[in-house]
Amino acid sequence: MSNLFPTYQRWSIQPLEAKGAWMTSTENKKYLDFTSGIGVLNLGHRHQKIEEAVIEQLNKYWHISNLFPQSIQEEVAKLLCDASGLDYVFFANSGAEANEAAIKLARKATGRSKIVTCLQSFHGRTFATMAATGQEKVRNGYGKMLESFSYCAFNHVEDLYKNVDEETAAIMIEIVQGEGGVHPATEEFLQAVQSVAKKFGALLIVDEIQTGIGRTGKTFAFQHFQIKPDIITVAKGLGNGLPIGAMLGRKEWKEVFGPGSHGSTFGGNPVSLAAAKAVLSIVTSKDFLEGVIDKGEYMKSELQNRLKGQSTIKEVRGLGLMIGIELTEQAAPYLEALQKEGLLTLVAGPNVLRLLPPLTVTREEMDCAISKICEILIHFEKTALTS
Structure with a gap:
């Protein structure tokens, strides 16, 4: 039993x-x-280099809380920003938490609530990320979902245009739909996403939970295409087995996520970050x-x-x-x-x-x-x- x-x-x-x-x-x-x-x-x-980095950090301290400045957080944040072209990082424990942070930041930064995602997408299993996920089977049985999510067909430009309007806070996409069947986005669709987001003042969130950290041959999958996200989320490969997630955003949103606006007890754990630092030193080559x-x-x-x-x-x-x-x-x-x-x-x-x-x-x-x-x-x- x-x-x-x-x-x-x-x-x-x-x-x-x-x-x-x-x-x-x-x-x-x-x-x-x-x-x-x-x-x-x-x-x-x-991996030997990651194992050595984790053991070294374990011999220093395992947890201290985010009340304290920690150099390992600053170091990994800089590596992520240098690799992505974005400016600030919030550390979480998983991809779902990173996507939660992205949804909160987009809604607070724009003053709007509507988020457009794609059918067959997968963004997590918390209430917000479950609502963002474009698969009905993930949402079944949990009652009324968090409101203001809209779904367009993946790689379908006309359907995208039908869903985005003046109330849209963000468009949230995967460059390759992993759980949805390993479907890569087309250049045409991604350019349309960026164009319509700019037209309506919506933010572009790229969910790199599965595609990021070298999986597609770039540090981030969006780098295969000529697009510039406002927000990126990463997790999975970042810690190579240790729990970690991160939400990256542009400098314009720094004050939106000021003191008390968001938090995580274990987010930015030094042991996970030691692994992430070692990962990034290898993968970004x-x-x-x-x-x-x-x-x-x-x-x-x-x-x-x-x-x-x-x-x-x-x-x-x-x-x-x-x-x-x-x-x-x-x-x-x-x-x-x-x-x-x-x-x-x-x-x-x-x-x-x-x-x-x-x-x-x-x-x-x-x-x-x-x-x-x-x-x-x-x-x-x-x-x-x-x-």
Whole structure:
């Protein structure tokens, strides 16, 4: 009997230890981990530099509260601002908290309440971020949602224009919809978002919770496009496994988030920030990011070429090392079959296999995963045809 609320559909695999791109279960089976903790372990399990930074901070102090100035907060904030082009940072504990802060800042800065997001988006599970999420299944059962959220179709310019008006405080978007099926935004759509936001005086919030910190081959995914967000949110990969989130904003909003306007007891925890500092020192390197782009292009093209012509495959798409394989049927059986072969993957919606390998993945590890994926997908199709 478990004393845990059954909020998660847990797998039957229980981890014992992990290093790099590999995890060993309590049954002593090795798995190639292409989930990265759902896009968290961008530098793999137990990266040496991050582990050393965390241990060093643990030997100093673990928590002191935000009543005290802390140099580690200033250092990481500067790294984030330098990498993003924004000016100020608020530290939280998760992506949902970062998005909560972004929603609060946008509404307070503009004096408006309406937030426009996209259908099939995912922004979190608190009441505000649940209301921001463009998936009805996330909101079911919780009664009346926080008001003033509106949803437009992703990559649909005309629908965007129908939803934004003089009452809009912000437009909140993902550059790649992760939970929604690994759908990258188009240049046309993003330019339209920026243009209409400027026209109506609304803020542009880019949710980089899953796409940020190098996942797409840029420090932030918006940097692939010619747009300038007013607010960015990050989490997941920032701490490489330690809980942290951050909301970044322009200098114009400094006074809006003055003393007493917002807060978090654990936000800006020094141990998590020690990990974040080490992460950023690695991920923001030009050579590292170019390597991510090369790996992503290799993996996507190999999958596209080897799965070409398979009737169960609709599309292989993605950006950097954020790849989705859309199927014509349910993805869950394929995920389970891959687990039996020692490869851990994810689903994104009912029909998409989602691949989020660590950004440090090697060519040999990618080839191993590609072979397993192709073998399973082709085997399933042959089995279906002959049954």
